[in-house]
Amino acid sequence: MKTKERKQEDKINRDLAENIKQVKKVFQDCSDVIYREIQLSEHIQGLLVYIEGIIKVEDVQQHILRPLIEGLAQHPQADGEIYPLSFTRVSLSQAQSATDWPAVINGVLTANVAIFVEGMDEVLLFSVKGGSRRSVTEPQTEAVIRGPREGFTESLRINTALIRFKIKTEKLKLLDMVIGKVTKTDVALAYIEGLAEENLIADVKERLENIDIDGILESGYIEEWIEDNPSSPFPQMQYSERPDSVAAQLLEGRVAIFVDGTPFVLIAPVTLWQLLQASEDYYERFFISNMIRWIRFFFLFLALFLPSLYIAVTTFHQDMLPSTLILSIAASREAIPFPALVEAFIMEISFEALREAGIRLPKTVGQAVSILGALVIGQAAVQAGIVSAPMVIVVSLTGIASFTVPRFGLAVTVRMLRFPIMLLASAFGLFGIVIGAVWIVVHLTQLKSFGVPYMNGIAPYVPEDTKDIFSRVPMWKMKKRPSDASRANMQRIGKSRPLGSDSNEGW
Known part of the structure; x- marks a missing residue:
């Protein structure tokens, strides 16, 4: 009975004044929360709620406020009611509706603009994520003489986009989840369908979902939670701020974990030989x-x-x-x-x-x-x-x-x-x-x-994997992926050979 009453209290009220009172109570003493009241028509008022600094103010002005102020957000019917707010001309693609307070509050905290309207028990959330974030620059910890100069940033979607630029296939999957009861950090699990093994994906996903912590501020938090042997001094996951390194590992059947707020992406599984290889070895x-x-x-x-x-x-x-x-x-x-x-x-x-x-x-x-x-x-x-x-x-x-x-x-x-x-x-x-x-x-x-x-290729011994451990054979000779990553699809190179390769059959 109490659960039903609580669910009823969480519902959005049709009375705008009550909604304003409730949202200001929730965000009390939050000086960065902006409340913008607007007049949609002669008898209908609205309220915009967003957090300053994490949204693009220009998008709010151009794509939300202007259509609403010009009267495009409402369309009176014969009975005096208005159409749902989803029928507006607000020109933003990422929008969702919410009918309860937890969803509205979470939306505002994750860089959405919440729009309340008098007489409606539905709130529209428009994603206008922005704010000051570092742009794509050269990696600081993995410098190369020959190779790409772009590195990951602290923005999750910029990082996943950098991988999309390199791996242009619909089989590149990104599973989103939120970790941290207070920070509510966005985390994305990336893998290539058909290359990464299903049991590996399920194992990593289960370990991530079992993390119960107040906050995740960097990928190192996650690394300690999900590694196999926390008492070992040896790293059991690789981290990188280079999109080309992460893309190369995904193409070998491994998985990558992106964490919002850090440029370092986790890669699993890992071997000792992998940690001794640099991206420049292949350029x-x-x-x-x-x-x-x-x-x-x-x-x-x-x-x-x-x-x-x-x-x-x-x-x-x-x-x-x-x-x-x-x-x-x-x-x-x-x-x-x-x-x-x-x-x-x-x-x-x-x-x-x-x-x-x-x-x-x-x-x-x-x-x-x-x-x-x-x-x-x-x-x-x-x-x-x-x-x-x-x-x-x-x-x-x-x-x-x-x-x-x-x-x-x-x-x-x-x-x-x-x-x-x-x-x-x-x-x-x-x-x-x-x-x-x-x-x-x-x-x-x-x-x-x-x-x-950890020493796969030598212990246990896998002859095919030794082509890229102590030395690297020519690229066109590494026809199969490492056995430690992808057993579902081992073939990496087809039957084509470079010109002049007939004279190099000794390799």
Whole structure:
């Protein structure tokens, strides 16, 4: 009985004065809510309600107020009533009606203009979403030498439009949902029908619908909610602000999650090899891409193990180095009061602090602080006898190596894992490094991203997938999609071959 009474209270009243009283009660102390009363005819009044700053004022003036003021919104009948407001000449395509207060309030909060009319228990909501938003610019975190220069913005519909520009097919689907009880953030799940597996789509959709939280301010909120193993340091979803990267992943059968208010789009599922690939790997010829990829793998190894190798060799395995080199290192460390582990920790933590300061400071100051800080602190520490010159070289090489990892999430993971491996190296030497490496490999083989093995292609071994892991074969040789993404439609390339390909059958 109470539910029926409450539903009756939620209905829009035919009395405009009562509606004005109710809407002003709901938006009490909201200075950005605008109320515009209009005279539709001699006996009929109306009210426009919208939030300033999130709508296009020009559209309200041109396409709503002008037709209404000119008397085009009403048409008296013989019995004195008027036609529904949907019969107006308001020239806006996105319109919907509402007959209860929750729908009206939600419409106003989501950049709609609500129009109340005396004698009508129906409210029309016209979408005039606008306001000041950042325009499409070059991505800040995924710069390339060759490739598109456009990046996602904080507007959900601009981002989905950028994908539509690249994938012109009706099979590109976008499922909209709202997450966050307070923020009511718009989220869109994108996939290509026929490429993405049905169980993957259903799994991602179910995980998104099960999120129960007050607010979503960035896609990172969602990432923590829906990943398979939240306790793992390795990222189990890829995020990107490049439309070409997201389009490429959709074409391989993966799904993308767009979140309003952030330029970073989530991609699932993900593998370790995917996080080590850059979009530019596919824009350059495969010879160049392979060389860059091999350099990237080598420096990934250095970023993870170089300080630990230095600690292990100088502490336990001096006989592994040439005599001249070990004498040079010993001479440089003669006056150092700390063991190699403490020395490494001092320099690594200082380097991480400088890197963080360089990011947080304004751009004009940040780069100068990070570069000068590293030079001044490193030189001063060597001269003061706190750290040795070889350790400064090792830490510098390690820092440079970590920048070669194309995905920030994986780069941070490597930086974090470096410290426990250094502890193992100081306790057990090279044997400790092997223990750390085995632990990482075992963890990676057990890790999954939406049911897909994290090291798919190598563990489990899939011969077809190895064409794009440690090296990339020519584009026209990658005829099938990765097995981790799309099993429904594996074929990517038809029977056509480039001119001159007959002489390259050895690849």
